Amino acid sequence: MIEIENLTMNYGELRALDGLNLTIQPGELFAFLGPNGAGKTTAMKLLTGLMKPDAGKVRLCGHDVQQEAMKAKALLGYVPDVAVFYEKLTPVEFMEFIAELFEMEPEKARAQTDALFTKFALHEHSRQRIENLSHGTRQRLGIASALLHDPKVFVIDEPMVGLDPIHARTVKREIKERSLAGTTVLMSTHLLNIAEELADRIGIIHHGKLVALGTLEELRKEHEQRGSRLEDIFLSMVEEK
Numbered sequence: 082m083i084e085i086e087n088l089t090m091n092y093g094e095l096r097a098l099d100g101l102n103l104t105i106q107p108g109e110l111f112a113f114l115g116p117n118g119a120g121k122t123t124a125m126k127l128l129t130g131l132m133k134p135d136a137g138k139v140r141l142c143g144h145d146v147q148q149e150a151m152k153a154k155a156l157l158g159y160v161p162d163v164a165v166f167y168e169k170l171t172p173v174e175f176m177e178f179i180a181e182l183f184e185m186e187p188e189k190a191r192a193q194t195d196a197l198f199t200k201f202a203l204h205e206h207s208r209q210r211i212e213n214l215s216h217g218t219r220q221r222l223g224i225a226s227a228l229l230h231d232p233k234v235f236v237i238d239e240p241m242v243g244l245d246p247i248h249a250r251t252v253k254r255e256i257k258e259r260s261l262a263g264t265t266v267l268m269s270t271h272l273l274n275i276a277e278e279l280a281d282r283i284g285i286i287h288h289g290k291l292v293a294l295g296t297l298e299e300l301r302k303e304h305e306q307r308g309s310r311l312e313d314i315f316l317s318m319v320e321e322k
């Protein structure tokens with residue numbers, strides 16, 4: 082479960098996030114939509130505890146990410162928009178490093194790595210240095226490493242970036258299956274069809290505020306006069322008049 086209360090973040094004069102309130106239930110797959118610079122990545126970073134908000138709070142499965150950082154982080158898998166790796170390591174070494182961070186039992190970590198590498202077609206790259214991997218392979222490794230400890234909360238910024246259609250399908254399935262198995266999933270995307278296809282609920286952020294929230298059906302009903310497609314609804318909410 083993710084509970085976000087009055088979350089506010091300024092970068093100097095710029096208010097990037099303005100009093101965001103949102104609760105995402107266990108097993109819910111929630112999609113954040115919004116134009117460039119809307120505040121999606123800022124919200125996700127605050128959720129991981131990587132940055133401290135100017136106001137408001139975030140709880141993951143009941144644990145405040147600032148006050149109980151270790152407990153909250155142990156439950157979280159996070160894939161940032163630009164994944165950060167130790168470039169000289171191989172994917173296998175990187176997974177071992179992540180397993181140590183989460184104090185996983187080595188045998189279990191090896192078995193999980195093997196399963197994730199099979200799922201995300203990473204075995205063939207497992208002994209290459211990360212610095213030599215293609216963008217899509219790095220993205221898949223980022224996702225695999227974030228799932229290694231079976232997080233209860235999975236936050237993924239732009240999951241489909243750099244992925245070909247085959248790997249995009251694998252990632253979509255994984256995200257859906259995890260949420261059906263009880264993981265709380267928050268993803269941001271610019272691909273409206275992905276949100277339509279996968280999300281239980283959708284939130285549209287604009288200028289740091291949530292301007293629309295609901296299931297696809299609810300959004301369609303509420304914004305009937307703007308058209309039935311998510312694209313029409315999205316554009317009508319965020320296009321400057």
Ligand SMILES: Nc1ncnc2c1ncn2[C@@H]1O[C@H](COP(=O)(O)OP(=O)(O)OP(=O)(O)O)[C@@H](O)[C@H]1O
Nearest residue numbers: 092095097115116117118119120121122123124162
């Ligand atoms: N570290 C930072 N310092 C200053 N301004 C920042 C910083 N990070 C983000 N911003 C600004 O905050 C606003 C929100 O940015 P954010 O990255 O959260 O948006 P986003 O919705 O994720 O955008 P995109 O879809 O382009 O990834 C933007 O105006 C951005 O330029």
